[in-house]
Amino acid sequence: MSKIEIAVEVKSPADKFWGAIKESTKLFPEIFPEQYKSIEIVEGDGQSVGSVRLIKYAEGIPIITFSKERVETADEESKSVSYTVIDGDISNFYKHFKASLQVVPKGEGSCVKWSVEYEKATEEVPEPNLIQEFAVKTFSDLDTYLLNLKA
Template structure:
């Protein structure tokens, strides 16, 4: 049975700027987060549209993961929605299905700028011994805040 974990993160960066940075994560994330990513490369597709496959290589600082291969399922720039499924790597061993969906919307208060990131993780554990992926939720929260800090300075 599929489980779902959701989180909402408010940031100060404008929605368009945050979305552009998230869509450019292949190039940007290894530069901004060298403690997490050795590299991120596009191995199939154009890097931006549905069907694209990326290979993420993690540093030793990331527990239990060395790499993940993810397939872009949805890429909707107009509505600022992206979703991807993990198709290879340790996460694929721990979870039969593992999908992340992300949506960026402008903050509700007019004239204040800022954005809201709605993030959802759906997964099916391979077996009962596999822990819930809480560390991934915590990492996502930290990543959105750290990305926001980076964008506000650059």
């Protein structure tokens, strides 16, 4: 099993950023239509453990058209969530793909910690750098969106 970790510093307060992450099912297709075609809740409420979401990506996203993910952990107090990809294009490349996210207060802003544990389907499969870059872009763009709300 391999793992990559990143930390993205954002200017938005942790409570505000975490709130937006929790509302991502509705929010992301609205504010990021060039990335997310739709996100629908298949099982549960989309936020609690056991919930399943189907994410359809926009045409501009390379290689991946859809992903189905199950929430494995959700902790309001620590502002953290983890999910495992259970179906979709990512499953063609990785036998196991579990992402974790935590929003940690830092000064007036916060730090978004994102990691992924993965196992490649074959040796030829590249490291998930594209997915990592996509996550960083999403966090940065979400921060910009939230900061512009109060403007």
